[in-house]
Amino acid sequence: xxxxxxxxxxxxxxRYKREEPKLRQALLEAQYQLLEKGKFPVLxxxxxxxxxxxxxxVNLFNEWMDPRHLRAFxxxxxxxxxxxxxxxxxxxxxxxxxxxxxxxxxSWYTDAIVDRTRGKTGKAAFGRELDRIRxxxxxxxxxxxxxxxxxxxxxxxxxxxxxxxxxxxxxTAWRATANEWKYYKDYDKFRDISEDAVxxxxxGAAPWHVxxxxxxxxxxxxxxxxxxxxxxxxxxxxxxxxxxxAPPATPPLDGHNILKxxxxxxxxxxxxxxxxxxxxxxxxxxxMRSKAMRDRGVCAVFEGMDAAGKGSTIRRITxxxxxRYYRVIPVAAPTEEERAQPYLWRFWRNVPQPGHTTIFDxxxxxxxxxxxxxxxxxxxxxxxxxxxxxxxxAEMAESGILVVxxxxxxxxxxxxxxxxxxxxxxxxxxxxxxxxxxxxKQWPKYEQAVCDMIERTSTDMAPWNLIAANDKLHARVxxxxxxxxxxxxx
Amino acid sequence: xxxxxxxxxxxxxxRYKREEPKLRQALLEAQYQLLEKGKFPVLxxxxxxxxxxxxxxVNLFNEWMDPRHLRAFxxxxxxxxxxxxxxxxxxxxxxxxxxxxxxxxxSWYTDAIVDRTRGKTGKAAFGRELDRIRxxxxxxxxxxxxxxxxxxxxxxxxxxxxxxxxxxxxxTAWRATANEWKYYKDYDKFRDISEDAVxxxxxGAAPWHVxxxxxxxxxxxxxxxxxxxxxxxxxxxxxxxxxxxAPPATPPLDGHNILKxxxxxxxxxxxxxxxxxxxxxxxxxxxMRSKAMRDRGVCAVFEGMDAAGKGSTIRRITxxxxxRYYRVIPVAAPTEEERAQPYLWRFWRNVPQPGHTTIFDxxxxxxxxxxxxxxxxxxxxxxxxxxxxxxxxAEMAESGILVVxxxxxxxxxxxxxxxxxxxxxxxxxxxxxxxxxxxxKQWPKYEQAVCDMIERTSTDMAPWNLIAANDKLHARVxxxxxxxxxxxxx
Numbered sequence: 001x002x003x004x005x006x007x008x009x010x011x012x013x014x015r016y017k018r019e020e021p022k023l024r025q026a027l028l029e030a031q032y033q034l035l036e037k038g039k040f041p042v043l044x045x046x047x048x049x050x051x052x053x054x055x056x057x058v059n060l061f062n063e064w065m066d067p068r069h070l071r072a073f074x075x076x077x078x079x080x081x082x083x084x085x086x087x088x089x090x091x092x093x094x095x096x097x098x099x100x101x102x103x104x105x106x107s108w109y110t111d112a113i114v115d116r117t118r119g120k121t122g123k124a125a126f127g128r129e130l131d132r133i134r135x136x137x138x139x140x141x142x143x144x145x146x147x148x149x150x151x152x153x154x155x156x157x158x159x160x161x162x163x164x165x166x167x168x169x170x171x172t173a174w175r176a177t178a179n180e181w182k183y184y185k186d187y188d189k190f191r192d193i194s195e196d197a198v199x200x201x202x203x204g205a206a207p208w209h210v211x212x213x214x215x216x217x218x219x220x221x222x223x224x225x226x227x228x229x230x231x232x233x234x235x236x237x238x239x240x241x242x243x244x245x246a247p248p249a250t251p252p253l254d255g256h257n258i259l260k261x262x263x264x265x266x267x268x269x270x271x272x273x274x275x276x277x278x279x280x281x282x283x284x285x286x287x288m289r290s291k292a293m294r295d296r297g298v299c300a301v302f303e304g305m306d307a308a309g310k311g312s313t314i315r316r317i318t319x320x321x322x323x324r325y326y327r328v329i330p331v332a333a334p335t336e337e338e339r340a341q342p343y344l345w346r347f348w349r350n351v352p353q354p355g356h357t358t359i360f361d362x363x364x365x366x367x368x369x370x371x372x373x374x375x376x377x378x379x380x381x382x383x384x385x386x387x388x389x390x391x392x393x394a395e396m397a398e399s400g401i402l403v404v405x406x407x408x409x410x411x412x413x414x415x416x417x418x419x420x421x422x423x424x425x426x427x428x429x430x431x432x433x434x435x436x437x438x439x440x441k442q443w444p445k446y447e448q449a450v451c452d453m454i455e456r457t458s459t460d461m462a463p464w465n466l467i468a469a470n471d472k473l474h475a476r477v478x479x480x481x482x483x484x485x486x487x488x489x490x
Numbered sequence: 491x492x493x494x495x496x497x498x499x500x501x502x503x504x505r506y507k508r509e510e511p512k513l514r515q516a517l518l519e520a521q522y523q524l525l526e527k528g529k530f531p532v533l534x535x536x537x538x539x540x541x542x543x544x545x546x547x548v549n550l551f552n553e554w555m556d557p558r559h560l561r562a563f564x565x566x567x568x569x570x571x572x573x574x575x576x577x578x579x580x581x582x583x584x585x586x587x588x589x590x591x592x593x594x595x596x597s598w599y600t601d602a603i604v605d606r607t608r609g610k611t612g613k614a615a616f617g618r619e620l621d622r623i624r625x626x627x628x629x630x631x632x633x634x635x636x637x638x639x640x641x642x643x644x645x646x647x648x649x650x651x652x653x654x655x656x657x658x659x660x661x662t663a664w665r666a667t668a669n670e671w672k673y674y675k676d677y678d679k680f681r682d683i684s685e686d687a688v689x690x691x692x693x694g695a696a697p698w699h700v701x702x703x704x705x706x707x708x709x710x711x712x713x714x715x716x717x718x719x720x721x722x723x724x725x726x727x728x729x730x731x732x733x734x735x736a737p738p739a740t741p742p743l744d745g746h747n748i749l750k751x752x753x754x755x756x757x758x759x760x761x762x763x764x765x766x767x768x769x770x771x772x773x774x775x776x777x778m779r780s781k782a783m784r785d786r787g788v789c790a791v792f793e794g795m796d797a798a799g800k801g802s803t804i805r806r807i808t809x810x811x812x813x814r815y816y817r818v819i820p821v822a823a824p825t826e827e828e829r830a831q832p833y834l835w836r837f838w839r840n841v842p843q844p845g846h847t848t849i850f851d852x853x854x855x856x857x858x859x860x861x862x863x864x865x866x867x868x869x870x871x872x873x874x875x876x877x878x879x880x881x882x883x884a885e886m887a888e889s890g891i892l893v894v895x896x897x898x899x900x901x902x903x904x905x906x907x908x909x910x911x912x913x914x915x916x917x918x919x920x921x922x923x924x925x926x927x928x929x930x931k932q933w934p935k936y937e938q939a940v941c942d943m944i945e946r947t948s949t950d951m952a953p954w955n956l957i958a959a960n961d962k963l964h965a966r967v968x969x970x971x972x973x974x975x976x977x978x979x980x
Binding site: 001003004005007008009010011019124127128131192195196199200202203204205207210218221222225252253254256257258261380383384385386387390451454455456458459460464 | 491493494495497498499500501509614617618621682685686689690692693694695697700708711712715742743744746747748751870873874875876877880941944945946948949950954
């Protein structure tokens, strides 16, 4: 794979001087066009052999383009803020929004390859890592991110020559560190493993470009031209069509479904409720403050039809929590900033840190519920979302976060009763809008979307808890019970 | 995941009698429309719990639709013909062509899940298996195959009830075998593992549909409706657009490339050649007949510009082989039968069996060479082909097949000389056509395509051997040398 970058490509300095200003101008123009159109972000991943000119190239890009609309991130080893967070969390925080260019210098590839080279991970774990990367990049591409990946390569003798040259002058000796020599020692292994990584992650949607890195003139102009051509190609807006996926499940023939199978008659009297609630809140408070939970985040998700009682149930939970360690995130239509990012981005931002709890009042499931039903997302987008969501939750679970999901289920009759009540009680009136009535008309479509969602996203590590919520008291107690159970199991 | 199929769906027999004829008619109509339009094949995968009605449903489909255009394959354990062949080989043989419906009863899922349930494979191997399946299905979908996956589910008590019922009558007791009871014993494990498999392979392009299988009326109509709606949806021809991938690499700035770096001056005199050829053919003959090669297939691929000497080199190889055990496959434009299948299908057909050699005179690389340059394949198609090809070759290598690839490189000047010679010598004239002259004009484009191909598909398990072929004698000897080396290493 790397043979084509070991043949001694080079360019004269004169040629570089002649071509560099033209390339620079073209890149700048493409950058402004990107900014004006604002249709997609560019993610440039810079990786490769130590000393093959990665850093120099990143610096050049910074110099060539308008730094206000370009941001380079140099990722090292995960820091304290990344502890207990999913592996991909810090990269999500750095994703460029539409119209902007983000450069990842060091990226999801670095850790995977270096850990494997140093024997910290086995072959199977490495394979899983590459699979995770492929899925993430596929999703980013499908969301419209232009992913451009540059791999800078030099040979082992070139690496040695460079280190010796650096070491021979006082001015540059600091750059030929013991660590750099360690990379030299590991060269062959690194080359093998990188070759696997580059091959396995060179997908049609996000291919690698391998650049011979020894000659600075050749390397710089080549890197610039690849970025330029990728941007121009996308700006010109060619969109391939895909064969359409099979459509979603049709509603079951007998009209029966899992929501209808719940026991909506379940009820609690006020005295029963008061007694149980007090006991459960105490239990929850103790469980959350236990030693086992100190280093773990909790991510609780509440979904349900309008007026199902999500808000009031959440309040019964938060009363048992320490205000310093929890946040409730009400999820409405995305903001402008959020719309400039892949749809999961706004949830990645709010992934709890260790020892903290995030409660989502509505969540990423909007993609397969309201966005599906209202047609805000294409079928292609919401069909692939089930798997993307499962992967997002798996990433959280892997990093030790407890994911607990509740569907608050009410019958259409009960919803109507509550809507009417809200209209009548002055201080509740703000809670009922024309939109609620519109949504209500779509009940069968929502119901189907909910059943599909439960079927496709109820997983071992994050199962759906279906709560019959026609009786609010019963529902609150059951949610608390399930939450306490989940924490105790974890 | 399976909770939604454990709620007791059922339909009355009256309703079934009323709806079955309508469904049947609609399915038949869709089948004929599929046949007439002939734009895509339908692959129906039927899997699930033992006794949940898989076989019955397959029989029904056979009854409902026109059996001339539908074919069901029941895959059991791999048989003798599958030995030493890649795992996916037998499935490729059974893929339906455009316009037809193929039903896989037992499929790539069965082995993966059963082996894992019985502890024959570990977690990591199972994960790799699912990844392989995902990639295959993604490729099939991208090639236009409509993949519909039905999972039939029953609960453990339902399974027991069924087995007891079967056992209680002499007429049906033969169906409640020890093997079936073994499935019952393994139910919980099977359910866990299946749930993982279904979740991880429920992609946007090829989602699973889970069907509650206990009630025959509900099960049959539901399965039929899912297939019908999938077919109608695709027949109506909705095609989602995808953000465009980054474009291919631009040719290197300094005009240098790996083809130009070969030593085209290498030459052999006739006496040198004769001596070496004899020795190498003998060596090859012995090596191919060695014990180590008895159970291994060899797949040799020859690619090169027109008139590079592929044919004459292949003849020097086949002279050393036993005619019973080798085949040369000349690859030209695909036949009608081949065009009705994914592009790799015609090569899967010719994967060598153990102890046999297949020599491809041109190959699957046409996708990223002529099809790319001439625009027969879209950019989306050839960009993803690199990875698909690497995976195809990896599948062969994994099953023990030795994959050896040669690029016969000539300079444009040498090609011109040979073209002119061919024109002049009567018995060679048939070898030179207007097309050859047309291709020659595209030399720079082909050269770029070849360099990209080498960069992206030269892998550890199947590296490209680049042969400077301006001197035919030198080229033949070098090919034989490399081939003998590759066999000796293997």
